[in-house]
Amino acid sequence: MEDIGSNQNKNVAGLSFKDLSKEEKDSFNATSGEFLFVNEEIGEKNSLMDARGKFIQFINTKKQRKDVFAFVIELLSYVYTRFRVALILLSVLFDIFSDFINFFKDKIVKRMFWGRGTFLKSALQVTLSFMVFILIISYVYRRPVVIEASADTLASVGVLETDTIVATASLNTLVPKDRGRTSTIDYIVKRGDTISSIAAANNVSTQTVLWANDMSENDYLKLGQTLAIPPQDGVIVKVVKGDTVESLAKKYSANAADIVDAAWLEAPYKLTTGVEIFIPNGEMPTVIAKRTTTSTPSSYQQSSIKYSGGVADPNVGRFLGWPVGGPSAISRGFFSGHYGIDFYPTGGSRPSVVSACAGTVISAGWGYWGTNYGGYGYYTHVDCGNGYTILNGHMDKLYVSAGQHVGKGQALGLIGATGVAYGVHTHFELRRGAGLGGRINPAPYMQ
Known part of the structure; x- marks a missing residue:
């Protein structure tokens, strides 16, 4: 039987992956059958290995110059090396963690199997104790x-x-029917209305309606006319500069406390100029009101x-x-x-x-x-x-x-x-x- 290995050795006189130039090829005293080339045109075209070699040679040349480009290359090389080390460490840690999980899982399975429910009882006790602790803390600090x-x-x-x-x-x-209003409302005059009937229907005096609408007893009502009806007896006034609760109470023969309540004022009882306010139980200055003197x-x-x-x-x-x-x-x-x-x-x-x-x-x-x-x-x-x-x-x-x-x-x-x-x-x-x-x-x- 013919030795295949020996025939191969005879047929392959030399094996080369080297990039041979045309002159180098011609210098060999061998026929083309004595050599086996991976690529017959390896001497005329750039291969992937040749490109990689040239790139490495280029990088090494740049490194020797010690310039900015060399620094960047060294930095990238360092980062790449550290990244590989980090991946290796993460792989090792993951293996350790996986082994720990498996070990803990085996322990739990063995304890549950051999303890015949003892582990479950202990887990419930720990859970209930934790819940009681949370309830106590929330009650104390709520x-x-x-x-x-x-x-x-x-x-x-x-x-x-x-x-x-x-x-x-x-x-x-x-809302109870006997609860009084707290704000002024508009009333549309209907056929048959009079000042006195409108006042009586709204539980205020005729004079209050006249004051609120700048009318006199001799004025006539018009069908569809809009009248302002205060919530109770009193006057509606517009605050001017210099007005205070005390000055308005004195001017309109009213109680300062009533004004504060009606306007929902808090100390220091500041009034806004140009705003209309209602003065409960007040009277227009043209009306002379009898004042009583008390020790209050x-x-x-x-x-x-x-x-x-x-x-x-x-x-x-x-x-x-x-x-x-x-x-x-x-x-x-x-x-x-x-x-x-x-x-x-x-x-x-x-x-x-x-x-x-x-x-x-x-x-x-x-x-x-x-x-x-x-x-x-x-x-x-x-x-x-x-x-x-x-x-x-x-x-x-x-x-x-x-x-x-x-x-x-x-x-x-x-x-x-x-x-x-x-x-x-x-x-x-x-x-x-x-x-x-x-x-x-x-x-x-x-x-």
């Missing part, structure tokens, strides 16, 4: 919350001392509106005490637009505001706008436990907090003038339930 409740659910709502409960009305709450300070003139009277609920009777714990008197009573009684100190000092009934504080703090307590300043709202609640406002500071039980006559805070208040006093309200719609005159219920 922030005060605001709880909203309607008057119907007020008795069943429990709050902590750090919480605030806000009683709100539902969307279906109807000018800031606390007695309101011209008397108590509307009324009969107390026979189920509760006169259960309210005096809401101020020192010498004090009434500066303003209950009327449409002022749904409470104002008490001011008369002894030269500032006494405490006290609870007029025994009960639970359902809300206490600052009366922010947008809530049922906007404009009251620092206030307290106490549930008397018999379906009625009382509210005291405008205090300088509070002595109680929401959720606290108070006795009748217990101090609630220091009398002041915070919120929409003119002069130091407390605004005292009685409500059926807790909503604004339940405000009634406290006088028939006071002892």
Whole structure:
């Protein structure tokens, strides 16, 4: 049998991948059959290996020059080397992590298999312990919350001392028919209307309608004419430069506190020039009003509106005490637009505001706008436990907090003038339930 290897050695006299030039080829004393070339035209065309060799030679030449290009080449070479090292390290770390996962998995499987449920029990115990810990931490460090409740659910709502409960009305709450308006409305004159009939229909005087529309008794109404109807007796005036609450009260024979309430002003009671405001119970300067002199300070003139009277609920009777714990008197009573009684100190000092009934504080703090307590300043709202609640406002500071039980006559805070208040006093309200719609005159219920 012929030796294949020996035949191959005979047929292949030489094997070369070298780039041979034409002169080098001619210098060989061998026939073309004595050599095997990968590419017969290797001496005439550039191969991939030849290009790579020339590129490496070019790079090495540039490196020797020590210029900017050489620096860039060295930097790229260094980055490439480090990148390869990083890939190797990541590969090793991944293998270690994979081995650790497999080891841990095997341990868990063995423990669950041989422990017959012991591991599951331990896991549940750890989970429950962690949940209890989170609940304890959240209770200790939790922030005060605001709880909203309607008057119907007020008795069943429990709050902590750090919480605030806000009683709100539902969307279906109807506005009581006897609640007075707080803003001026437009009235379109119809056939058969007179000034007196329009005034009577809106519970204001004829003179109030005439003043509001710059009319006299001799003027005639026109069909379709628009009349401004104030919310109650008084005058509508435009503020001019230099006007103050006190100057307007003096000019229009009104009470400065009524102006502050109607315009929702807070200290320092700044008026905006050019804005129309309503002055409750005011009179035009052309009308001479009889003034009475009292011992009450000018800031606390007695309101011209008397108590509307009324009969107390026979189920509760006169259960309210005096809401101020020192010498004090009434500066303003209950009327449409002022749904409470104002008490001011008369002894030269500032006494405490006290609870007029025994009960639970359902809300206490600052009366922010947008809530049922906007404009009251620092206030307290106490549930008397018999379906009625009382509210005291405008205090300088509070002595109680929401959720606290108070006795009748217990101090609630220091009398002041915070919120929409003119002069130091407390605004005292009685409500059926807790909503604004339940405000009634406290006088028939006071002892």
